[in-house]
Every structure is written in C-alpha cells, then in structure tokens.
C-alpha cells in the first residue's frame with residue numbers, strides 16, 4: 001500500500017459518455033403516470049417544460065450516452081475531480097479502515113450540481129430556449145444553473161426555498177453575480193405560491209413548492225423551459241461522470257470498495273457516484289454495500305412509503321414511483337436544505353426496495369458533529385448535505401476499529417460548506433435544534449399520497 005493521499009486523473013481522462021443504469025436495473029422500472037388518466041406518461045406531455053433531447057435521455061434505455069463536446073469543454077474547468085485518501089481522519093479515529101473520498105466541492109459553484117447544470121443549459125440553448133427556471137434548496141443547484149446559463153447566454157430565474165433564502169443570503173448574491181433573478185419561495189408571483197401563502201403566510205417553503213412555482217412559469221412561456229436539479233433520469237445520468245472517474249481512481253489506489261456511501265436529497269449525487277459501481281454489483285462483479293444517508297427530519301427512504309406520488313406540492317407533475325413522505329409534506333428547516341425533499345429518484349427508490357441499497361437517517365447535531373471532526377482532520381469544511389455521508393463514514397470506521405477489521409470505505413464529498421457558516425455557528429454554540437419527524441406528521445403526509453396501486 002502506497003502512502004499516496006491524492007489520486008488525480010489526467011485532463012483527458014474526463015469521461016466521454018454518461019452511464020445510464022436503466023438497462024441494468026434488477027427489475028424493469030415502473031413508468032411515471034399521468035395523474036388524470038393513470039396511463040404512462042408519453043414524451044409529448046413533457047414538451048412544454050423540456051427540450052426534446054433531454055426528454056429522449058429521460059426515457060432512454062441506451063447504456064451509454066455521448067457527452068457533447070461543448071459540455072466536455074466546460075467540464076474541463078474543474079474535471080476530472082480529485083479522489084483523496086482521508087489518512088488524517090483514519091489516524092484521528094484510530095481505525096484500521098481505509099477511507100477514500102471523491103471531492104466535488106472544487107467545482108466553480110462548490111458542488112456536484114454543475115455536472116448536470118451545464119448539460120441542461122447546453123441542450124436548452126441548442127433548442128432555441130431563452131430562459132430557464134428552477135427551484136433551489138441549499139442554493140447549490142441554483143448557483144450551478146446560474147453559472148451554466150451565463151456560460152450559454154440564457155436568462156435564469158431561481159425560486160429559492162424561503163428557509164434557505166433567509167439562512168444563506170450569500171448564496172443568493174452568488175447567483176445574482178451570474179446574472180440570475182432569485183425569488184424566495186413560496187412567492188406571491190405564481191398561483192401555486194399564492195395558494196401556499198394563503199394557507200400559511202409564514203411558510204418556510206419546500207423543494208416541492210419551489211418546483212411548482214418554477215414549472216408553472218415555464219409552462220406559461222414558450223421561450224422559457226424548466227430544469228430540475230435532481231430526481232429525473234437524465235439528471236442522474238449526467239452525474240455519472242463522478243462515479244466513472246471514481247472507479248478509475250480507486251483502481252489507481254489498488255483497492256475495491258467494501259462500502260459506498262453518499263447523501264440523498266433527490267438522489268442525483270449518490271446515483272451519479274454509485275451507479276457505475278452498482279453496475280458491477282448487479283453484474284455479480286462487486287460485493288460492496290451501498291448506504292444512502294438522509295436527515296431524520298426528512299427520512300424519505302427510511303420511513304417513507306414506496307408509492308406513486310407527485311414530484312411537486314402543487315400537483316402539476318406526473319406521478320412518480322418512489323419513496324415519498326407525501327407531496328404536501330413540508331420538512332423542518334434543517335440546514336441541509338438540499339435534502340429537504342419529500343421524494344426520491346425512482347431508480348434509486350427501486351434499488352432500495354430491491355435490497356441493493358441500505359438507508360440511514362441522522363439528526364442535525366449528529367451530522368455537524370461528524371462534519372467538524374472531518375474538517376479538523378482533513379481541512380475541508382463540508383456542506384451539511386454530505387455531512388450526512390460523513391456521519392455514516394465515521395460510524396463505519398469506528399465499527400471497524402471495534403471489530404479490529406480492515407475495510408475500504410468510499411464516499412462522495414459532494415459540496416463544500418463555505419456558505420453554511422450560520423449553521424456551523426449554531427452548532428458550535430449549542431443552538432442547533434434537533435428535528436425528528438413525528439409519527440403524526442408522517443401519517444398526515446402519507447395521507448395525501450394519491451391512492452394509485454403500485455404493481456409488485
């Protein structure tokens with residue numbers, strides 16, 4: 001074993017095709033349904049929101065999809081991203097486990113989100129679209145899309161979840177620096193926003209509400225399209241550049257992972273990181289565990305129900321087969337704003353349901369405890385979202401120490417926490433409230449899931 005701590009690929013090692021897990025899933029995926037007819041959604045229904053090229057990717061069963069040259073040219077600004085061995089954390093924990101992490105926080109916007117933002121802006125520009133709308137939770141996705149729109153000469157309108165808008169003014173200013181317009185959500189500028197504000201003028205918002213607002217604006221204007229930062233198949237596949245690079249890098253380290261860990265909001269970073277490894281597991285070539293981590297305040301995979309549900313609060317989207325807490329559910333305002341989503345990507349939900357992935361939920365103080373340990377050992381202050389993954393990494397490493405067992409742990413550090421200082425300040429001064437979803441709130445959320453039967 002070498003003493004190396006950085007595993008860098010050469011500039012020309014950027015993947016030239018994205019990996020699509022659809023043909024390799026262990027059971028056929030269920031189709032999204034039209035909420036009115038209950039029939040599978042046809043591509044033409046998505047046309048008011050997305051360009052044809054992205055709709056075709058959404059329904060594609062091709063294993064590989066070529067990455068356009070102009071997208072690769074922009075990826076070159078920060079890709080290939082590095083993989084590190086966290087030797088200092090291993091030492092601090094006195095563990096025999098070997099801990100590796102892929103680092104996506106070095107992208108210009110500070111997370112994995114530009115991997116799909118750049119692709120989505122490119123395809124929309126190609127289709128003659130002038131403006132993109134979107135939602136953002138933590139502000140990372142909005143930042144990535146604002147940057148991508150600027151690169152391709154598109155206008156950008158971002159609905160930022162009210163809780164994050166108030167917690168993170170610098171994220172808003174970051175987006176405005178790239179020329180984006182940022183509105184707090186719920187806003188009084190859309191019908192779906194007004195409806196929520198009528199019921200609760202102090203609503204802290206949710207990703208589900210912001211999606212309704214952003215898609216409503218796009219549906220009303222033929223020159224404006226909508227973009228989603230997670231959940232959909234095409235978004236997940238754009239993120240597979242992370243896992244494809246990580247596979248080469250872990251090979252470079254002469255290792256095979258025993259456990260592959262990531263955080264899950266809608267599922268894009270964990271899918272993008274883990275699916276290239278999952279392909280090996282599904283083919284019988286990798287005997288690794290896969291652990292998806294989420295907040296106890298929004299425990300979709302650990303306590304949600306596998307059901308057909310809307311992707312937004314305003315009930316404007318198709319019904320997706322996924323783990324859900326109910327589309328009306330508004331999570332407590334935890335600082336991991338990017339994980340406050342009631343549902344999860346259908347393919348990731350399927351893999352959990354079929355037993356190929358485990359899921360774990362943690363509270364705010366548990367994850368900030370892990371984040372601070374990581375920062376003090378490795379020098380990187382993580383975003384609250386990947387701090388969920390770090391909690392599981394540390395728990396696995398301590399378990400390995402107690403069992404006197406060697407183990408290779410691999411995780412994705414999908415964003416830095418430089419805009420999350422308020423959260424760190426609250427944690428360090430003992431002001432961080434613990435939120436755990438109550439049984440009553442869970443029952444209430446699930447009561448709003450449409451009564452559509454799920455086969456299987």
Ligand SMILES: Cc1ncc(COP(=O)(O)O)c(C=O)c1O
Nearest residue numbers: 140230265266267268269338415
């Ligand atoms: C840094 C970071 N990690 C993770 C997420 C969660 O989203 P996803 O599950 O799509 O990766 C977000 C979402 O905004 C994020 O900003």
